[in-house]
Amino acid sequence: MDLFEKLNSRPGPLGEFTSAGYGYYTFPKLEGPIGPDMKFNGKDVVVWSVNDYLGIASNPEVTKVDKEAAAEYGFSIPMGARLMTGNSDDHEALERELAEFSHKPAALLLNYGYQGIMSVIHSLVDRNDFLIYDELSHACIVDGKQLAICETAVFKHNDMDSLEKQLQRATSRLKPNSSILVITEGVFGMTGDLGKLKEIVALKEKYSFRLLVDDAHGCGTLGHDGSGAGTELGVQDGIDIYFGTFAKAFALIGAYVATEPNVVEFLKANVRSQIFAKSLPRALVISARKRLELIRKHPEWREQLWKNTNALRDGLRELGYNVLPSESPVTPVLTQGSTDLCTTIMRVLREDHGVFVSGVTYPVVPKGMVLIRLIPTAAHRDHHIEKTLKAFAAIHDMVSAESAKLSA
Numbered sequence: 027m028d029l030f031e032k033l034n035s036r037p038g039p040l041g042e043f044t045s046a047g048y049g050y051y052t053f054p055k056l057e058g059p060i061g062p063d064m065k066f067n068g069k070d071v072v073v074w075s076v077n078d079y080l081g082i083a084s085n086p087e088v089t090k091v092d093k094e095a096a097a098e099y100g101f102s103i104p105m106g107a108r109l110m111t112g113n114s115d116d117h118e119a120l121e122r123e124l125a126e127f128s129h130k131p132a133a134l135l136l137n138y139g140y141q142g143i144m145s146v147i148h149s150l151v152d153r154n155d156f157l158i159y160d161e162l163s164h165a166c167i168v169d170g171k172q173l174a175i176c177e178t179a180v181f182k183h184n185d186m187d188s189l190e191k192q193l194q195r196a197t198s199r200l201k202p203n204s205s206i207l208v209i210t211e212g213v214f215g216m217t218g219d220l221g222k223l224k225e226i227v228a229l230k231e232k233y234s235f236r237l238l239v240d241d242a243h244g245c246g247t248l249g250h251d252g253s254g255a256g257t258e259l260g261v262q263d264g265i266d267i268y269f270g271t272f273a274k275a276f277a278l279i280g281a282y283v284a285t286e287p288n289v290v291e292f293l294k295a296n297v298r299s300q301i302f303a304k305s306l307p308r309a310l311v312i313s314a315r316k317r318l319e320l321i322r323k324h325p326e327w328r329e330q331l332w333k334n335t336n337a338l339r340d341g342l343r344e345l346g347y348n349v350l351p352s353e354s355p356v357t358p359v360l361t362q363g364s365t366d367l368c369t370t371i372m373r374v375l376r377e378d379h380g381v382f383v384s385g386v387t388y389p390v391v392p393k394g395m396v397l398i399r400l401i402p403t404a405a406h407r408d409h410h411i412e413k414t415l416k417a418f419a420a421i422h423d424m425v426s427a428e429s430a431k432l433s434a
């Protein structure tokens with residue numbers, strides 16, 4: 027069979043929505059400066075779908091540095107991979123600053139989070155090792171596991187008995203040159219709950235393993251200094267490899283791991299997605315340095331983020347919505363319903379109320395459920411929250427009628 031023909035019968039997890047909903051439910055174009063007020067299809071909307079948690083994307087100090095760095099270096103410099111010709115003083119300075127920020131002795135920049143962590147996982151383990159990861163891990167961890175040539179096992183989401191069973195199983199089969207790597211997330215991005223980092227770190231008393239934490243959503247938003255879920259939970263020291271990305275609170279591209287110097291040295295020479303790929307443009311790295319400086323300097327942004335998060339959640343709960351008990355700013359509203367309900371909620375909120383939210387259905391959540399995920403930021407103001415709560419009040423009867431139909 028012709029390969030391209032065969033692809034027609036493999037529509038992907040979103041099915042017909044990938045193309046039928048193109049430009050609206052999938053691949054929508056939000057326009058204007060990043061912030062709570064943007065344009066969608068020419069209309070003004072209040073946006074709850076971008077991970078610019080601290081409202082840093084449109085910060086004037088940041089945009090000034092962006093312009094100056096782009097004027098000085100353009101977007102090509104440096105060319106090549108870091109290892110060959112793609113290094114600069116700014117890349118190295120940012121690594122030192124990220125290490126300090128993460129309370130680790132060393133850090134390594136990654137040119138994209140997804141490829142970076144996938145490839146870090148791949149490089150860390152060999153055929154004698156065991157990799158054990160949380161079942162709700164992000165796709166990049168699952169793909170990293172696919173690349174890894176070691177034995178892999180999954181533990182039930184945040185279930186320490188399940189993790190311990192896997193640790194016992196792996197430990198009983200260790201050869202002299204075998205090691206165990208456990209991977210979880212700081213914040214689970216769809217539901218907003220935190221990884222059980224304290225409990226996992228405590229298991230190190232009983233079992234010998236190293237812990238890698240993907241803290242994409244926690245980095246910049248959690249902990250008194252923004253250094254993430256490990257600091258928030260008081261166990262940053264117990265995380266052996268901390269992964270953060272610039273794709274959320276930094277509102278940029280790029281990522282990093284922070285760990286021990288010898289591990290960074292190993293990764294520099296072994297992470298294939300970095301060795302065989304162009305490094306981040308210097309202008310972007312300069313911008314990341316500025317963003318990091320501001321994230322560290324402005325704890326009040328995190329306070330505002332939490333104020334907005336709590337106001338939004340309290341309001342939604344008062345209206346009768348089921349807001350999942352998220353421990354991070356991620357605000358998930360779960361209801362029973364079909365894919366049709368999901369698209370109707372998004373469409374009615376966007377068209378009739380000027381409120382832009384994103385929703386997901388199966389396979390991201392169980393069949394018959396709809397999850398609307400709102401991302402509050404420090405840049406939202408009371409009027410954005412009020413407008414949004416009014417909109418959710420207006421659709422409440424429609425949403426509960428649909429749920430009632432399904433549970434009847």
Ligand SMILES: Cc1ncc(COP(=O)(O)O)c(C=O)c1O
Pocket residue numbers: 138139140141164166211215240242243271272273279280281
């Ligand atoms: C938990 C998690 N890990 C990794 C990534 C990938 O990071 P990046 O967007 O920097 O490639 C994401 C998404 O951005 C994420 O949500």
